[in-house]
Amino acid sequence: MKTRVLTGITTTGTPHLGNYVGAIRPAIAASREPDVQSFFFLADYHALIKCDDPARIERSRLEIAATWLAAGLDTQRVAFYRQSDIPETPELTWLLTCVTAKGQMNRAHAYKAALDANLAAGEDPDAGVTMGLYSYPILMAADILLFNAHRVPVGRDQAQHIEMARDIAQRFNHLFGQGHDLFVLPQADIEENQELLPGLDGRKMSKSYDNVIPLFDGGARGLKDAIARIVTDSRLPGEPKEPDGSPLVAIFDAFADAPARADFRAELRAGLGWGAAKQRLVETIEARIGPMRETYEGLVAHPERIEDALQAGAGKARAVARPFLESLRRAVGLRPMxxxxxxxxxxxxxxxxxxxxxxxxxxxxxxxxxxxxxxxxxxxxxxxxxxxxxxxxxxxxxxxxxxxxxxxxxxxxxxxxxxxxxxxxxxxxxxxxx
Missing domain, CATH: 3.30.160.160 (YegP-like)
Structure with missing residues (x-):
């Protein structure tokens, strides 16, 4: 069988340039590997844990789906679906909940962080903690185990959740497998070399720092305006500039080939002005994402096209999930009479x-x-x-x-x-x- 790789995308925001370089572009490239069967899903159940604004959830699902499709995700090669379109996911979540120890959930990073924050503020330890937040790792385990994914690309901060999914799978296999493994034990693909773009101020590009460059939002003008705000030193045109350590150069490197990178550095050292350098960066990025933006805007204007793609993806995913869940139901004793x-x-x-x-x-x-x-x-x-x-x-x-x-x-x-x-x-x- 092909190696199954599963990637979830939480639907609570609008993708920016850092998301594209660090996650979207490499994931799409990996989905084209010949011996890989890829599952990409919009984690909209997960989004409900973090956001209680229905309009934001709805808009984010549209924008994120359109972004992945515009960036080149081939829906003929992958299963691209919404988590909420797979009813087998919440059913499996319950089966897994029934074998998961409360003590294990007590050790989850997100819950412990909320607990510590409450204690530091003098609040009740569980103030504001919902069962969604508390049980988040079990839902994530169900996402992974439902498709017996072999590899799950995650950042290091998510590695604990993959370990929890493995622990839950092992317990389920022990209780109900009758000597056979019902679940594959997933491996975390830790993205150690993930390309992290600096933001406008030189720190990691993040919405929490308010230093992002939009991917499609705001169009070409939004891109140009954001790049104009990148922090540079005070050297004037004609003065040599050191490219290493410059956030502007780091962003340029993410979109240029090796010869263009070398030329850009040489010109900066020869005195290229920062204003001209920013214009060069705008042109370089626009050459790559301009065609994608046109596709993105067409998809957002016709959401029915996105819906068709997601429904087709859900059909592929459920063709795997339905028979597997039926076998799991039988394994735990929920059998037809x-x-x-x-x-x-x-x-x-x-x-x-x-x-x-x-x-x-x-x-x-x-x-x-x-x-x-x-x-x-x-x-x-x-x-x-x-x-x-x-x-x-x-x-x-x-x-x-x-x-x-x-x-x-x-x-x-x-x-x-x-x-x-x-x-x-x-x-x-x-x-x-x-």
């Missing part, structure tokens, strides 16, 4: 031999990829697989499903097509028992 499809109950074939309740069919599609499906005795397809480049990999999954029965469904790259809930799982258990 139907008769088991045992081989003895199957109709007798004309030869007098017992006909199996279900059987696997393997085949190759026109695109050259290998597939399999589980077909009931009456010809009904109960499940079908994703496409595999290697016939041996497809055969390996067939063997595992035949051997392990419904216990292998959680990790299997299949989608259920059963008309009676639980029919596929029952048929697999019957094959394994036989």
């Amino acid at each position: 139907i008769a088991s499809l045992a081989p003895a109950a199957a109709p007798v074939a004309p030869t007098g031999e017992a006909r199996p309740a279900a059987s696997f069919k393997q085949y190759r599609e026109a695109d050259g990829r290998f597939h399999f499906k589980l077909v009931a005795a009456d010809g009904t397809t109960l499940l079908e697989s994703e496409g595999f480049a290697d016939a041996r990999e497809a055969g390996g999954w067939v063997k595992r499903l035949k051997t392990e029965g419904a216990g292998a469904l959680a990790a299997a790259p299949v989608r259920l097509l059963e008309t009676t809930p639980g029919a596929a799982a029952a048929a697999l258990d019957a094959l394994a028992a036989g």
Whole structure:
């Protein structure tokens, strides 16, 4: 199977240049890796923890989705969806909540920070602490574990949440896996070398410092006005300037190629004025993001296009989430009350031999990829697989499903097509028992 990488984007603000360079651009580049299956989602449930302004939530979802699409996210290659469009996420959150220790949540950084702030202010320790804030790590674990993501790119401040997701997954596997791992244990992709742009004042570009350069907001004029406010030294045109350590040069480097960077430094050392240097920076950035801005503005003007993309992405995501959650429901005992499809109950074939309740069919599609499906005795397809480049990999999954029965469904790259809930799982258990 491909490596699954999952990225969540909280919808509480408008992206700026630092977001693009530090997160959006590298994530989109990574999504184009050939052996990666990417899941990108708008974390709008998470946003409700931080923001109680519905208009801001709504606007931010629109702007952030439009930004990612305009920046080149290929929705044919990735699943791009809203968290709130995946009902399996809150259901899994509850299943995970039931196995998560309160003591573990007491150690979460966000909760401890709120607790410490309240104590320092002489307030009740839990003043202003909602269950959303307190349980935030469990919702994040559900986001990750629902898709069995192998890698989750995060900053170092989020590493604890990935460790918590691993701990929760291990406990769930121990309680309900019956010797098999239902969940993959995710790895944190710590972005140690993440490119952090300086802001207008030289500090890290951040809304909290009010030093950001807008990505699309305000158009070309907004970009030019912001760059004009970048802090520089007092050297006049004609005086040599030291480029190293200049926030203006650091921002230029993020958008220019190596020869342009070298030329820019040489011109500054030769006396290029800061005003001319800022104009050069405007032109360099505009050459990169100007075409994106046009796409962005078109998307914001036609939000139905964004909605179509998100609904298509939700369809892809739910094709993975639905059958997996069904297997998790069965694992914890939330099973349909139907008769088991045992081989003895199957109709007798004309030869007098017992006909199996279900059987696997393997085949190759026109695109050259290998597939399999589980077909009931009456010809009904109960499940079908994703496409595999290697016939041996497809055969390996067939063997595992035949051997392990419904216990292998959680990790299997299949989608259920059963008309009676639980029919596929029952048929697999019957094959394994036989």
